[in-house]
Amino acid sequence: MPQPVDIVQKLSLVTEQWSPKVVARLNDYEIKVVKVQGEFVWHSHDDTDELFLVVDGVLTIQLHDGDVVLHPGQLYVVPKGVEHCPIADGEVHAVLIEPSGVANTGSAGGDRTAAYDDSLSSSAR
Template sequence: MSKSVAPVNLAEKLSQFSELWSQKKVAVLNDYEVKLAKLKGEFIWHTHEDTDELFLVLSGRLTIQLRDGDVVLESGELFVVPRGVEHCPVADEETAVLLFEPAGTLNTGDVGGPLTKAVENLD
């Protein structure tokens, strides 16, 4: 992804894909990736041992299940899942999120498996 002086229009980027649970890189900040995803349904329980994970809800509603209680995010709210904390995102309706995490972070964390997807660039 080349460096650009143009702003990133998140709504425009979101309109470019419909696949659920697939992260799309829209920017890079130092060693971090800024990614968009559309979520619906329940993902899997997983942990990121080496990094925190930021979820910012752009539209819809996201529940991040934690072993000691759920965090419910409405549009415009964010939550940082601390490193090493097991979590499971759930969206009852289609929900658009912005994720911020180090480059190379797997969407399925320590679990892996068939839901693991490589991050795609959105140009």
């Protein structure tokens, strides 16, 4: 029988910063959990929007035309093609929703690109 996904429990298993883990799938989308702290890289996703939902902590999404500050229970959708840079003064726990196969660094690439990880998904393919 299918079981609900406990986001807080899945986040407790995450040990690496800036390395999203797939916890579920919805059609061609993946629901990922991630822990972040510090500043990421400026990047964009040319072909897709990116949803950030904060579970714990405060996340700032830096944009060229003004920052968006997210508190627990708040979400923001970065439109496709918009360059952005997440930053967190303290550790933040978040959920990301994006199409399957999207790299966390988008078009920027580089050494901060996380390896694909669906080990926390009960429906790992």
